[in-house]
Amino acid sequence: MTASAAQKARDGVRTAILSSRMESIARKMQNTLFRTARSGILNTAHDFSCVILTADCRFLAAAESLPIHTLIGPDLMCQAVKKHHPVLKRGDCFLHNSPYEGNSHAADHCLIVPVVDDEGILRFFVLAKAHQADCGNSRPSTYLGDVVDVYQEGALIFSATKIQSDYQNNDDIIRMCKARIRVPEQWWGDYLASLGSVRIGERELLALGREVGWDVLEDYAEAWFDYSEKKMVDAIGRLKSGRRVIHAAHDPFPGVPDGIPVKVDVTVDALAGKITVDLRDNPDCQPCGLNLTEGTSVSAAMVGIYNGIIDHGVPANAGSFRRIEVLVRENCCVGIPRHPFSCSVATTNLADRVSNPVQRAIAEISAGHGMAETGPIMAPGMGVISGKDPRNHDEPFVNQVHIGVTGGAGTAVTDGFLSIIHAGNAGMCRIDCIEVDELHHPIFIKARYLVPDTEGAGTFRGAPSAYTELGPIDGCTMQVLYTADGTINVAEGTRGGGKGGPVRAMKRELDGSLTKLPPCYGVTLKPGELVVSYSAGGGGYGSPLERDPARVLHDLMEGWISAERARSVYGLVTTGSLVDGTLAVDQAATRSLRASLRQTQ
Structure with a gap:
């Protein structure tokens, strides 16, 4: 081995070791948040993400995080912190949830900490994004799809707001949140869990910088980005070049009685190692809560790309991002939102109507790659429940549950991921344990099972639908709010695969009869009444007559x-x-x- 080859090998080993160290720091952040959070959406469903970024706001490392949370949004949010606070000091912490400056939706509270070395130089950012049980909305749900604007939505919006200086809380902000959020002590516990997460990330990065040297970490970051870019070039090079325009549509909804059409224009240039997704030819922002943010628009397209290349050896970071171009425009429902349009449901419904066509387009361009469509959401089986708990002195409760949702899409090599939940979280969120939900909340879950003949048939089939029935315990009245898509426009198959089953919602009356419910609704249940939920099935990949x-x-x-x-x-x-x-x-x-x-x- 030549001296240069030996040095290259040593550099590669060092990059691998430091990459593992960075991921371990992100996992420490994740485990802290998971083990100390109070709300079920965090400590049961795992609806949060922890990431590390460079000082110039490039996404470097993450734990088991939701792609719709992490691919591009953290970059934009850290840029907002630097814009509004040019001088960053050790001990600072910022609360950010503005959908107009990179965040996903107002329910996702992000704590951002600048990692400043002993010389006062900014070296990294750490960020923890946690979905809140309640965020001060006008109604007890963090998903209000039927609001006309952000004012009717009612959420507290924080734009890179300094919530800590010199490691001390800004009590004005704390009081504001406690006054407006329906479950203030639960929010406080989740805030402390997120704060512990970012402070542990800061502590570990400072220790690592002192151990190996900040110059070494800077060199590592650039080497890791270059390696990741090469892996992405190789993955794209295994595709065929081509262009596909895929049309999709969100179901009719309050504010959009004809639904929202979505056009996704995908170009794969295998020789250049580049994929371009053009989202500009789409409707302007709509008078409802379905509009995407810039972070979720771009990330949704990227989700479809990473799903479609079917190469889990490609690290998702700012290096591999270099080979992706997502074109968006201002005031577009799948682009950059213009205030005061609401983005209350920006992480899920319309975002999936971007991700799914992208992965379908790759399948149509390159056999053996891509995916069918993951099932749309959100049926009542993953609604937001609220009320007063008679078991706990009528204390208020608010939480999103993940009781019954499936939807995985067939791929070129596998059947649909049964518990993926939706395309944007890639299976990182978890299905609730019935017993845990019934312990945490005054809820009775009567049934949960898979529904026969609802899978998208294929050589590799989609996941079947899930059936759930749930309601309040005796002595309790419970509200369930949900924003369902897929009651009309179901998950499409690809390359000859079939469609997945539709979403359905019904109320079981006291006499046992069933009443059909609309797709976006808040149903109030008395003891003995139940809401019935059918989640969406996933689309199939390839002809079912070729299935083993x-x-x-x-x-x-x-x-x-x-x-x-x-x-x-x-x-x-x-x-x-x-x-x-x-x-x-x-x-x-x-x-x-x-x-x-x-x-x-």
């Missing part, structure tokens, strides 16, 4: 598909019986039936 018969048999035996669907859609012929355990694939008859079905397609 053993996989079809498995789904049939699990009860995820019916015998009729197995035969008519997948062309499966079986022998024996499920009852006595002799059910098996009749290989010859299956080949014959599939050949016949192909001729009729």
Whole structure:
């Protein structure tokens, strides 16, 4: 080995070691927040993200974080901190949740700490973003899709607001939050958890800088970015070059009775190692809470790209971002919002209508890559519940639950991720434990199961829908607010794959009858009344007649598909019986039936 080759190997080892150290710091931040947060949306559902950025606001490292939170938004938010506070000192901490300056939506409170070395030089930023149970909205939900503007939304908006100086709280801001938030002590606990997270990140980075030297860390960051960019170039180089324009649409909704059409223009230049997504030819901001922020518009497109390249060896950071261009415009519902349009639901519904077409476009351009569409959300099974808890002296409670939601899309190599929840969180959020929810809240969960024949059929199928029934315990009245998409425009398949099942919402009355509910609604439940929720199924990838018969048999035996669907859609012929355990694939008859079905397609 030559001297230069040996040095290159040593540099590579050092980069790998420091990358691991950075990720371990982000994980310490994550574990702190997860273990100390008070609200269920954080300590059960895991709806938060922890990241590290360079001093010039480039995304460097993250723990197990939500992509819609972390890909580009933290860069924009740290830039806002530097804009409004040119002089940053050790001990500063900033509260930021402005949707007009890079954040996702007002419910995601971000604490941002500048990491300043012993000489007073800014070296890094650490950021913890945590979805709040309540953020001061006009109604007890952090997702208000039916509001006409930010004033009707009512959320407290903080723009790079200094909440700590010299490690001491700004009590004016603390009092403001406690006065406006319905669960002030819960918010206070979550604030302290987030604060502990960023302060631990600051402490660990200062220790690392003192240990290895700040110049070494700066060199590492540039080397890591360069390595990540090369990995992205290689991944894009395995795709075919091409362009696809995919049209999607959000369902009709309050304020947008015709829904919101979305056009996504995707160009893959495999030779140049670049992917461009153009979102500019879309409607202006709309009089509802579905508008995206700049952070969620760009990140949503990037989610579709990282999903579509199907290469988990590509680090998601500012280096690999160099090979992505997302074109957005001001005052666009999937671009840069103009005040006072509301962005209350900016992390989910319309964002998924950007991510899903991007991953579909890559599938259409390059067989063996891309994905079908992940199921739309949010059915009541992941609604925001609120009321007064009779078990706790009628103390108010507000929280989002993740009781019943699935939606994973079929890919070129796998079936849909059953508990992905939605495209933008990539499975990082978690499905609630029924027993834990019933301990934390005065809630009764009567049923939760998968719904047969709701998967998007395919060579690799989408995830089936989830059914849930939930309501209040005796002595309690409970409100459930939700903002569902996918009741009309379901998850699409790709390359011959089928559509996923629709979202549905109903109320079970005291007499047991069912009343259909609209897609965006706040239903008040008395004891004995229940809300019934069907989450969306995910789209399928490839023809179902090419699916491995053993996989079809498995789904049939699990009860995820019916015998009729197995035969008519997948062309499966079986022998024996499920009852006595002799059910098996009749290989010859299956080949014959599939050949016949192909001729009729």
